Amino acid sequence: MTDASSLAEDYLRLHAQFRPVDATFMGLPGHDHQLPPAGPDSVDAELDALRALRARVETAPEPTSSGTRLDARLLNAQLALGEAELQRAPRLHNPAWATGEAAFSVISLLLPGAPGNPTERGDALRVRLEALPGFLGQARAHLQGRAAPQDWTERGRREACAAATLLEDGLPRHPLWHTDLQAPAFRAARALRAHADELAELAPVDDVACGEAHLDFLMRVGHGLSFGPREALEQATLAFERLTQELEHDAARLDPSRSWQEQLAALEHDTAEEGGVLDTYRVWHERALEAASGLVTPERTYTLDYRTTPDWAVGTADLYFLFYRSPAPRRPGSGSVYWVFPPGEDMGAYLRAHNTSAIKLIHAVHHGSIGHHTHNARAREAASVLARVAGTDCASGIAMLGAGTSVEGWACYAEDLLLEAEGFYTPAEALLLKSYERRNAASCMADIKLHLGEWSLEEMRVFYRDRANFAPARIWSETTRNSMFPATRLMYWLGTEAIKNLRTELNLPARVFHDALLAHGHAPMSWIAEEMRHTRAQETV
Structure with a gap:
């Protein structure tokens, strides 16, 4: 049987699969070119993955050390929280989720100490920039017909505009800048500004409370x-x-x-x-x-x-x-x-x-x-x-x-x-x-x-x-x-x-x-x- 710390590593692989921008910040390799899955089946796919891992966790041996005890507790908490949030209020239904991920998919590769050598980071950045318009379009599909708190929408709009400005004015000043990035950065910035305009059309809702339970x-x-x-x-x-x-x-x-x-x-x-x-x-x-x-x-x-x-x-x-x-x-x-x-x-x-x-x-x-x-x-x-x-x-x-x-x-x-x-x-x-x-x-x-x-x-x-x-x-x-x-x-x-x-x-x-x-x-x-x-x-x- 697999102990809690090995299962924790499996959880990190799952986390990186659905949250690749997190993976870049964590230093988990292999995901620096990816954006989060945002297709129509992404919520169900993540729920299935969490439940499959939970089934394995339930058969794991009792932890016997401080490290494995903490891993077991953290792992169970993450699985329970992840499943509950996806059922109650998936993050894809928040208009500020996609804009934050879009902005930091870029910023995570620009910071000092970012993973990989400059060539690897430049390649990953180009791939992410090329994927951003499609990612934003998929994210908007999850918002269709939904109302959202006005302040969440406003945060998303501000983030989209700030990210576009970063791509237009900031990125060309970065040491990673290369002419190969010019066209995808332009398209991504244009998509971000269009996304901000689309968010303005969302119907507002007043209640933000998650509730006592x-x-x-x-x-x-x-x-x-x-x-x-x-x-x-x-x-x-x-x-x-x-x-x-x-x-x-x-x-x-x-x-x-x-x-x-x-x-x-x-x-x-x-x-x-x-x-x-x-x-x-x-x-x-x-x-x-x-x-x-x-x-x-x-x-x-x-x-x-x-x-x-x-x-x-x-x-x-x-x-x-x-x-x-x-x-x-x-x-x-x-x-x-x-x-x-x-x-x-x-x-x-x-x-x-x-x-x-x-x-x-x-x-x-x-x-x-x-x-x-x-x-x-x-x-x-x-x-x-x-x-x-x-x-x-x-x-x-x-x-x-x-x-x-x-x-x-x-x-x-x-x-x-x-x-x-x-x-x-x-x-x-x-x-x-x-x-x-x-x-x-x-x-x-x-x-x-x-x-x-x-x-x-x-x-x-x-x-x-x-x-x-x-x-x-x-x-x-x-x-x-x-x-x-x-x-x-x-x-x-x-x-x-x-x-x-x-x-x-x-x-x-x-x-x-x-x-x-x-x-x-x-x-x-x-x-x-x-x-x-x-x-x-x-x-x-």
Whole structure:
């Protein structure tokens, strides 16, 4: 019989067959020239493949190691989630699905560290470009006669136009550009613009809620939680109110004449010189690595290179174009790149957005140094096959939902962890950290209320604007994405809380605890906690 880790490899082959753009981001070979199947029978074909694999999983032997146990659980979750989503609301019925896949089928081959040599990538890019008009036509056929939430349609239209601009203006500036790409790029761009016009004709529908039953399913099966949305909502609501009071108290202690919002706004004026923004990123990344060395083993061998976003990446503001994207776990190379967007016309606004505190907390710690950068490196060495790849950033989000509580939970937790490194943060930055925690609790509340049907999208946006302290420019894209992907915003706060609770429970030395946690890779924190408790119990026998 085949064990769970071998079946996990079979699942990855199935995943790559139906999600080849994901496969490029994961570094799974053999799919870089392909687009997702979108023919009339593609949903049924995927369902059949998932069910066939599930039948094999049911006869697999009981896993006996940490790696195979995590593989078995992740595999069962992925099969259950995949089947449920295809039956409830196939991704092909979302007008923003095809546009995201189209855009990132190209971008995935343009990024530094993309798989293959330049000739191979150029050939794969040409094949994908040639296939894009047909792919978009097939995708539209799945939308015929369907209504869709207006914001999902608008996201699809924006993505289609942004992808067309990328092909028209950006691709010719890329080192992979060759005259052989000119004609297919032109045809693909024209097809994308026509696709955007076609999407505008879709009938709108107001309801975006997935419903309590499905949200509960995503939380218990996908995230491995022992509780559902009602309990999580109660926890997050209490935390939001508590953190609001703590912010007010802490701010009054620092400066009684200014509210916490005013004190945080003042941090925007501590900025680098115009030419020193990149250096500020690099300096704080290194300082964070050094400050954390007694708390966790930071990743130093695999490099992180901060660079200015290149000219070819034009028109990407409406795409899921991340400044830090997890390296392909199966083909990571020796380092990855962290993009720093160049200034626009308003230099003052640019410098305020890249203030020192934001660079430290968001870029140097959450994404760089001991945050995603170190976690991704450790995940590539995990015993579980699926936990090595589950947190891969793909066209619209991470590859596997269940990875979220550890991927985002750790990165948010890492920000707070450096409060234990004396002198790393200023008192005002400690206040900023608390506001981030409050915002994550707010996002957990909003995710649940939206998908329980208690809030509309507009009510969610009002909450983000008036109470949750979200940057106004982020609110539309953040809430639209959350409406498309339920149970993806709750994982930040719930994941962070799970790590805090586990650390208190196990009471291990800081570095021992954190290194052991990261060694399990990208899996639900609930299951990682069970594995760590199991190890702890064996050590104390």
